[in-house]
Amino acid sequence: MAEEPTTPISSLASQICTQIASVFTIPTSTAPPLDLMVAEISGAAARKSQIFVYGVGREGLMLKALCMRLSHLGLSSHCVFDMTTPPISSSDLLIASAGPGGFSTVDAICGVARSNGARVLLLTAQPESGSSVKYATVIAHIPAQTMADDGGGGGGGSGGLLPMGSVYEGAMFVLFEMVVFRLSEVLGESSEAIRSRHTNLE
DSSP: OOOOOOOOHHHHHHHHHHHHHHGGGSOOSSSOHHHHHHHHHHHHHHTTOOEEEEOSHHHHHHHHHHHHHHHHTTOOEEETTOTTOOOOOTTOEEEEEOTTSOOHHHHHHHHHHHHTTOEEEEEESOTTSSTTGGGOSEEEEOOOOOGGGSTTSSSOSSSSSOOTTHHHHHHHHHHHHHHHHHHHHHTTOOHHHHHHTSOOOO
């Protein structure tokens, strides 16, 4: 029996990368998310403030990866719910994500941050609606497919390979890499300084 032909792995990778890259060609209803994130994080750095991150599921995992790199950049960064996370105060910044527009836990965390006077940078694919938007100081629009508009077919909804919220989550990862690159220039952090802050307890 002849084997079924399969798509080469390089072709699959290319299609996925193209699908994620296309997100950054779509006009946003806010200022570009890269500019907003760099401005908010560099502002927090100038204030010598703490930066907190929170998101649910895979969005949360992308934010944890960003938190790690912010620490490598020499910033005081913390993941909400870590045992060592300090209290948030009025000079601080919370970066939260609600791709589909809102989650009850994101709403609650953002509400606590705002009640303590902190700035809230909300990442979302639904900047005009959703329960989390009302808590944001600044909204960064990532115009990517989420579970709210994937069509429920499991194949990406828009003809691509990535299902559910994977396009949004992949776009978060790429965006955060651009943010870290730009911040290293803005903050004057060399690659050697960034590497020196990586844990050696591995």
